Amino acid sequence: MSVSTAYTEHDGLGLADLVRRGEVTPAELVDEALHRLRQWNPVINAVIHRMDDRARREANEPMPDGPFRGVPFLIKDLVALVAGEPMQAGSRFLKGFIPDHDSELVARYRRAGFITLGKTSTPELGLTPFTEPALFGPTNNPWNPGRIAGGSSGGSAAAVAAGIVPIAGGGDGGGSIRIPASCCGLFGLKPTRGRTPTGPDRGSIWQGCVVEHVLTRSVRDSAAVLDATHGPDIGAPYGIAAPERPYLEEVTREPRALRIAMATRSFLGVRVDPECVRAVEDTAELLRSLGHTVIETHLPLDGPGFSLAFMTMVACELRGDMEEAARLTGKRLRASEFEPTTWALGLLGNRLRAAEFVNATRYLTNVSREVSRFLEPWDLLLTPTVSTPPPPTGSLQPKPKDTMLLRLLGAFNSGGLVKLAGLLEQAAADAFEFTPWTPVFNATGQPAMSVPLAWSRDGLPIGVHFVARFGDEATLFQVAGQLERARPWAHRRPVLPV
Numbered sequence: 001m002s003v004s005t006a007y008t009e010h011d012g013l014g015l016a017d018l019v020r021r022g023e024v025t026p027a028e029l030v031d032e033a034l035h036r037l038r039q040w041n042p043v044i045n046a047v048i049h050r051m052d053d054r055a056r057r058e059a060n061e062p063m064p065d066g067p068f069r070g071v072p073f074l075i076k077d078l079v080a081l082v083a084g085e086p087m088q089a090g091s092r093f094l095k096g097f098i099p100d101h102d103s104e105l106v107a108r109y110r111r112a113g114f115i116t117l118g119k120t121s122t123p124e125l126g127l128t129p130f131t132e133p134a135l136f137g138p139t140n141n142p143w144n145p146g147r148i149a150g151g152s153s154g155g156s157a158a159a160v161a162a163g164i165v166p167i168a169g170g171g172d173g174g175g176s177i178r179i180p181a182s183c184c185g186l187f188g189l190k191p192t193r194g195r196t197p198t199g200p201d202r203g204s205i206w207q208g209c210v211v212e213h214v215l216t217r218s219v220r221d222s223a224a225v226l227d228a229t230h231g232p233d234i235g236a237p238y239g240i241a242a243p244e245r246p247y248l249e250e251v252t253r254e255p256r257a258l259r260i261a262m263a264t265r266s267f268l269g270v271r272v273d274p275e276c277v278r279a280v281e282d283t284a285e286l287l288r289s290l291g292h293t294v295i296e297t298h299l300p301l302d303g304p305g306f307s308l309a310f311m312t313m314v315a316c317e318l319r320g321d322m323e324e325a326a327r328l329t330g331k332r333l334r335a336s337e338f339e340p341t342t343w344a345l346g347l348l349g350n351r352l353r354a355a356e357f358v359n360a361t362r363y364l365t366n367v368s369r370e371v372s373r374f375l376e377p378w379d380l381l382l383t384p385t386v387s388t389p390p391p392p393t394g395s396l397q398p399k400p401k402d403t404m405l406l407r408l409l410g411a412f413n414s415g416g417l418v419k420l421a422g423l424l425e426q427a428a429a430d431a432f433e434f435t436p437w438t439p440v441f442n443a444t445g446q447p448a449m450s451v452p453l454a455w456s457r458d459g460l461p462i463g464v465h466f467v468a469r470f471g472d473e474a475t476l477f478q479v480a481g482q483l484e485r486a487r488p489w490a491h492r493r494p495v496l497p498v
Contacts, residue, residue: 007032011218011490012071012166012225016113019070026059026070026115033072033117036164040496044140044149046158048077049086049119058115067224069113074168076156077119078126079198079205079212080106090124090133093322093337097329104197104233105212109169112228120155120168124342125321127314129179129386129435130396131155134339138393141183142494143460147390150180157184157215161494167221173210174310175385175438178450181215182385182463185452185492187480188215189222192471193445194238195230203237206317207361209442217490219480223247226473241471250474251481258379258479260287260294266387266436268303276384279454279462283483284382286453290482294382299374301440306367307432308425310439312352312360318342319349340407341398368444372470379475383437385450385463396434437465447473451480452489 001009003024010018018024034052041047055072063069075082078089081099088094102110109116121139123131131154132138139154141147142162149158153170157180160168170177172190181188193208213229216222227246232239262284264277284294326333335343375381432439441448447470450463468476 003028003032008163010166012068012216012221013218015071015166016068026063027056029070029072030055030059030115030117033165036162037117040142040162040164043145043496044142044158044162045137046120046139046149046155046162046164047074047118048088048121048136048155051085051116051118055115055117063115064111064113066111066113067228068167071114071167072165073109073114073116074118074120074156074159074165075106075109075116076122076153076169076171078122078152079103079171079202079210080169081201082106082116082119085119088135089126090122090135091325091338091342092135093331093333094325094329095135097325101200103201104199105229108197108229112225114167117165120153120159122152122155124339125318126152126171126173126176127318127342127345128152128396129175131180132394132397140393141390142496143185144390144458145497146393147460148183148393148396150183150390152176153215154180154183157181157186157188160184160186160215160217162496163493167214167216167225169212170215171210171212172442173206174442175435177213177215178385178438178448178463178465179435181450181452183390183461185455185461185489185494186215186217187219187222187449187451188463189213189226189449189473189476190441190447191226191230191473192240192447194232194236194240195226195447195473197229197231197233197236199233199235203235206442207313207364208238208445219477219484220248220251223251223477243474247473247477250477253478253481255475255478255482258292258475259377260292260380260382261297261375261378262294262382263296263298264384265298266303267299267301267440268307268432268436270387270433270436272384273388275389275456276387276462279464280382280384283453283464286483286486287382290486299371301367301371303436305363306440306443309360309363309367310443312356313364315345315349316352316357317349319346322346364443367440371440371444372446375467375469379468380479381467383465383467385438385465386434387436388434389456389458389460389462391434441467444470446470447476449476449480451483453483453487455492
């Protein structure tokens, strides 16, 4: 079998097994991945920083004998720091910033045996569910380069879907692993709050809403990565019970008969495309055929109230991120180095009172309790991942007239004017049109996953979304493994234009 064929036919664990058996070398895998990167990245624009020489050097040096020894990998250019490599977070302001240490999660990736080829694109400071930063340009969906790849882990998702790497890093603060997984036909799990480390520089990111993990084609790769990376680091802000057994074992365990709630109506009151509804209904029938009970219900959530509280928290956290970036770079914050929406939302975050921030976070805590009470009788909740199949590139961007207003407000450098203009309320109304389910479970901290079980009439991926109780990734992996066996998806791959 050629290296190219092996690379296509195996997931990350499969490639690592070939390395252990001496059938391929890490250097051969890296060369194949870099060949694919050169071939496909000009089409999808997923990788914005390459580490070719470093990857080749590491492939020829002694490395940890972890579960992914010698497997090529990509890291999302947000939060995760790689010593000696730029971290730009999709922002002109951070261009040229080079950290001098690895984040704890990156250190665990290294111990797992991954060889990092580069860093993937993200929207500016990870703010949007699409990946179209002005600094690097849009990341395109491998299934149709005229459609979005999702965000904020869109670069990682596009690279995995295109076959450049089998696994890539991501982070999820409002759906940012699950959204691009749905758009690109991948498996994407958001672990429970506190399951993966955020140190040594960060503690609670976005009030605990952000959790980092990976995007994969196979369920078992995701489980094995979580086995290799979970657990608190020094000074972790959250404590969480360790899993009963390795997650990789859960993937092959048949789940007991489960009670599953199904909700196809949007929690936040937006229209849902019939194809996304059909994907959930079809999945429900599949689950029933596998012995589970699926009952339709609806979570009575105050959509406008949640949206406003969530965006209030995000605006304040964004301002903190911007000021931290200023400290790291030694630069003064200037409107010209940020996108108009980012700058205006940052001004607003600087203008909001401490009491408004505290009240918003308390509201989100109450939502978390409300959702947990609602789901108590159920083992899982099933919903669409997003409200439509992947929309056209640029269609979720602010309209030209809105961008002009944002530039005008930003020029005055006044958060008060931004607040008077009603930007927060408008942002809250618009923010979750495409993603009316995923952010709820960032606020609650529960684990959730998008599973690639459906495709649209136009051949675009449609993910279905599962949520489990706090700390219960095991049930998610069991069900995901069962669904993968019942309706395999690994053979479905996009055909990229040459």
